[in-house]
Amino acid sequence: xxxxxxxxxxxxxxxxxxxxxxxxxxxxxxxxxxxxxxxxxxxxxxxxxxxxxxxxxxxxxxxxxxxxxxxxxxxxxxxxxxxxxxxxxxxxxxxxxxxxxxxxxxxxxxxxxxxxxxxxxxxxxxxxxxxxxxxxxxxxxxxxxxxxxxxxxxxxxxxxxxxxxxxxxxxxxxxxx
Amino acid sequence: xxxxxxxxxxxxxxxxxxxxxxxxxxxxxxxxxxxxxxxxxxxxxxxxxxxxxxxxxxxxxxxxxxxxxxxxxxxxxxxxxxxxxxxxxxxxxxxxxxxxxxxxxxxxxxxxxxxxxxxxxxxxxxxxxxxxxxxxxxxxxxxxxxxxxxxxxxxxxxxxxxxxxxxxxxxxxxxxxxxxxxxxxxxxxxxxxxxxxxxxxxxxxxxxxxxxxxxxxxxxxxxxxxxxxxxxxxxxxxxxxxxxxxxxxxxxxxxxxxxxxxxxxxxxxxxxxxxxxxxxxxxxxxxxxxxxxxxxxxxxxxxxxxxxxxxxxxxxxxxxxxxxxxxxxxxxxxxxxxxxxxxxxxxxxxxxxxxxxxxxxxxxxxxxxxxxxxxxxxxxxxxxxxxxxxxxxxxxxxxxxxxxxxxxxxxxxxxxxxxxxxxxxxxxxxxxxxxxxxxxxxx
Ligand code: FES
Ligand SMILES: [Fe+2]
Numbered sequence: 353x354x355x356x357x358x359x360x361x362x363x364x365x366x367x368x369x370x371x372x373x374x375x376x377x378x379x380x381x382x383x384x385x386x387x388x389x390x391x392x393x394x395x396x397x398x399x400x401x402x403x404x405x406x407x408x409x410x411x412x413x414x415x416x417x418x419x420x421x422x423x424x425x426x427x428x429x430x431x432x433x434x435x436x437x438x439x440x441x442x443x444x445x446x447x448x449x450x451x452x453x454x455x456x457x458x459x460x461x462x463x464x465x466x467x468x469x470x471x472x473x474x475x476x477x478x479x480x481x482x483x484x485x486x487x488x489x490x491x492x493x494x495x496x497x498x499x500x501x502x503x504x505x506x507x508x509x510x511x512x513x514x515x516x517x518x519x520x521x522x523x524x525x526x527x528x529x
Numbered sequence: 530x531x532x533x534x535x536x537x538x539x540x541x542x543x544x545x546x547x548x549x550x551x552x553x554x555x556x557x558x559x560x561x562x563x564x565x566x567x568x569x570x571x572x573x574x575x576x577x578x579x580x581x582x583x584x585x586x587x588x589x590x591x592x593x594x595x596x597x598x599x600x601x602x603x604x605x606x607x608x609x610x611x612x613x614x615x616x617x618x619x620x621x622x623x624x625x626x627x628x629x630x631x632x633x634x635x636x637x638x639x640x641x642x643x644x645x646x647x648x649x650x651x652x653x654x655x656x657x658x659x660x661x662x663x664x665x666x667x668x669x670x671x672x673x674x675x676x677x678x679x680x681x682x683x684x685x686x687x688x689x690x691x692x693x694x695x696x697x698x699x700x701x702x703x704x705x706x707x708x709x710x711x712x713x714x715x716x717x718x719x720x721x722x723x724x725x726x727x728x729x730x731x732x733x734x735x736x737x738x739x740x741x742x743x744x745x746x747x748x749x750x751x752x753x754x755x756x757x758x759x760x761x762x763x764x765x766x767x768x769x770x771x772x773x774x775x776x777x778x779x780x781x782x783x784x785x786x787x788x789x790x791x792x793x794x795x796x797x798x799x800x801x802x803x804x805x806x807x808x809x810x811x812x813x814x815x816x817x818x819x820x821x822x823x824x825x826x827x828x829x830x831x832x833x834x835x836x837x838x839x840x841x842x843x844x845x846x847x848x849x850x851x852x853x854x855x856x857x858x859x860x861x862x863x864x865x866x867x868x869x870x871x872x873x874x875x876x877x878x879x880x881x882x883x884x885x886x887x888x889x890x891x892x893x894x895x896x897x898x899x900x901x902x903x904x905x906x907x908x909x910x911x912x913x914x915x916x917x918x919x920x921x922x923x924x925x926x927x928x929x930x931x932x933x934x935x936x937x938x939x940x941x942x943x944x945x946x947x948x949x950x951x952x953x954x955x956x957x958x959x960x961x962x963x964x965x966x967x968x969x970x971x972x
Binding site: 422 | 721750753885894
């Protein structure tokens with residue numbers, strides 16, 4: 353069960369990552385590319401960016417410590433990510449007719465360090481302008497934990513999306529931010 | 530145009546209801562008086578205010594109210610209005626005010642029961658009618674407050690049936706909710722989702738027992754869960770609760786719908802004892818109940834396998850997954866649903882985690898399931914705004930429902946009995962002898 357996992361969501365007590373300027377630039381480009389895949393609803397390609405044990409987390413509360421003792425807006429493992437993508441691609445997904453269109457602006461990308469598992473912790477700010485029947489503006493602090501790939505490049509082990517309006521009355525949030 | 534009681538009564542027929550009940554702001558305003566100004570409405574659970582001075586805020590119809598814990602351990606429900614110039618006294622969803630309320634405008638203070646405590650520079654009131662003992666200078670309590678096993682309800686009418694009588698046969702769901710704890714106690718825990726529906730509040734009540742929509746509206750999430758289960762070669766709990774909506778019509782036809790006075794009711798599920806015995810968490814839960822109540826009673830408690838219960842005007846407690854979807858009308862075409870999750874005190878922690886997981890998957894704004902519900906509700910609101918027709922059909926299995934003490938039971942689980950029952954109550958509130966409106970506030 354998803355709430356019986358032992359998954360490290362901590363992003364404190366980090367070691368310095370010591371990345372070169374070029375490596376930092378690569379991380380930034382990785383985040384931009386990820387955002388673009390979501391903008392273009394290329395979900396299959398987006399799914400391939402993840403480690404098999406990766407978690408997508410959108411807390412319900414500001415500074416939420418844990419997904420295990422509190423509800424979350426999203427707490428999706430690989431299985432639920434695939435389910436969501438299957439639904440978004442289904443011809444009878446009524447609430448996606450018309451579909452949500454959005455653009456994502458990723459900024460203030462900062463390398464925070466390495467966690468105990470050797471994952472690179474990256475912080476950024478996300479601005480999303482979304483259109484479905486009306487315009488909606490979402491903004492979040494995003495924390496990625498990236499796992500290095502032997503052949504070079506990165507995979508997502510954790511994406512934590514702290515919406516500024518996380519504890520508000522919310523309309524549907526169907527598409528990953 | 531102003532509506533007479535006769536006009537209102539004519540909007541509800543035995544087999545249909547006029548679309549105006551969903552779209553007319555004047556009717557919405559009357560509902561606030563005649564239903565929400567009168568009925569027992571759920572405010573919150575006592576566990577939300579455990580300490581002296583703890584409060585949480587709620588909407589009773591169009592009224593902002595405060596639930597607060599007093600020094601003597603009791604709770605009060607007060608209108609959220611300062612007696613001086615009317616400032617809203619507390620602004621947050623929850624918090625603690627200490628030993629008294631203090632208004633942020635001119636510092637009038639009130640005890641936790643709402644009574645006047647003080648105002649600065651008393652000399653200024655000398656020779657006037659200002660009188661701290663006069664209720665006009667205190668916070669006004671709601672006319673009646675009553676709790677049932679920790680669930681606090683309030684009524685804005687001074688007269689009427691007591692809470693248990695009002696809830697009728699649906700009260701057994703609140704009992705079963707609590708009995709599932711080996712201590713007989715539950716608490717709100719793990720946060721609350723707040724979801725906006727762009728539709729009239731009655732649409733959601735009707736949908737709670739609308740067994741005909743599940744496999745149609747939820748086709749995309751059912752298909753996604755089934756495809757994924759096939760790829761995995763198994764159906765874990767997360768997918769199972771999405772898959773359930775896809776049951777064939779015959780499954781829904783076999784369910785039993787109960788409808789009680791005042792619009793309440795519940796849906797009786799088909800209990801499968803085999804499934805409970807296979808599930809280690811259900812077995813562990815059973816063991817704690819067996820130790821507390823004995824095996825026979827424990828089987829009876831867990832065997833009461835209800836789906837959505839409807840407490841009309843308040844919302845929908847769900848006994849099996851420990852949640853209360855509280856339904857708060859905001860406007861004729863806007864409804865707020867607050868999903869409270871509960872912990873069964875003394876039960877295995879896994880039972881609580883399963884409730885959190887269920888809420889995450891089914892009730893979150895980020896759910897794969899709920900968006901399709903919210904979408905079709907909004908489409909009803911939009912469709913009923915057109916001149917394409919005037920009446921909503923409630924014909925299914927009309928005339929086949931059987932009478933039971935205090936209410937009715939369906940002979941087929943796809944009966945529109947629950948909707949007919951809700952509108953029977955609606956008509957009585959809105960146009961019947963109960964149409965007198967909010968009672969006088971007698972201090
Ligand atoms: S309005 Fe509250 S003290 Fe004046
Ligand atoms: Fe539904």
